[in-house]
Amino acid sequence: RPRVLSGIQPTADSFHLGNYLGALRQWVALQESHEAFYCVVDLHAITVEHDPKELAQRTRVAAAQLLGLGLDPQRCTLFVQSHVPEHARLSWVLECITGFGEAGRMTQFKDKSARHGADRATVGLFTYPVLQAADILLYQADQVPVGEDQRQHLELTRNLAQRFNHRFGATFQVPEPYIPQATAKIFDLQDPTAKMSKSASSPSGIVELLDPPKTSAKKIRSAVTDNEREIRYDPETKPGIANLLTINAAMTDRKVSEVEAEYEGRGYGDLKKDLGEIVAAFAEPFAERVRGYLADPAELDRVLAHGATRAREVSGATLAAVHERIGFLPPA
């Protein structure tokens, strides 16, 4: 079976619709056809200022949400990045074959460091994409299910894999991005030309999966649209409506053209109201399942410990090969 690996940061109290449609839905589907490794990337979460009191709980809530969305620990390996020390160790080696300028060209770094102020941007934020490359390459992943915003990081990952293989001998599988076009980028409800983002969107622009359905319905009702009346998929001139159509189609497993046809001759209010209901029908049982997993933290921790053990078997073998190829003296 081909392998997939992906990760998500525990940087908010809830995942949002962009995370779900852009990536997590694919994670759930791929565990059926692939050998799947999924991690909650807490090492990445400390690259910007964070509250230590919140991080551990957010990591648990992240894992509970992944289970609530349908990840099955019998079918995939679910783990917390910091439980697997191989990630930080491979990251160091990869940093030593990454150009300073190459890392400096990462647009997410440029955006985030601009947002946090150049003086407060850390070296960890700078090397973030290299750690991400380590996450992927340790598992010899063939494919990496992510949203469009991760494409450049995957390109870096491929370059590092090829460079290492070329200099030190074939070691890493060179991974491909897995980015289904229809939902590759979900937009902010308040600014439908920007991606929905935990760090950049205003709260009213984000549909949080764990929000009460009423809150989400209200946000969707207030979504920015345009001054026309026609419900038509045209991302260039009608980005708000296009985004709502995209979300509706994805949540109901239909083509956008089918949703367009459903709303022919109808108003924006109908589209928004229905989408609020579609999201509620998904969110209510989801929140219930997440509460269930969180009610038994000891069991949740056992699932994650089991995942870390399996992850270490695979990543340990890759790291050992890497150390040998670069000439580290094996420990006696």
Ligand code: TYM
């Ligand atoms: P993160 O935690 O920001 O987001 C998790 C996943 O959600 C996707 N995503 C979106 N997709 C579509 N539309 C949106 N508006 C949207 N917002 C977020 C992201 O593309 C991502 O797939 N660097 C990664 C985490 C990471 C990782 C990895 C991913 C660390 N190591 C290894 C893959 C493989 C990140 O910050 O994702």
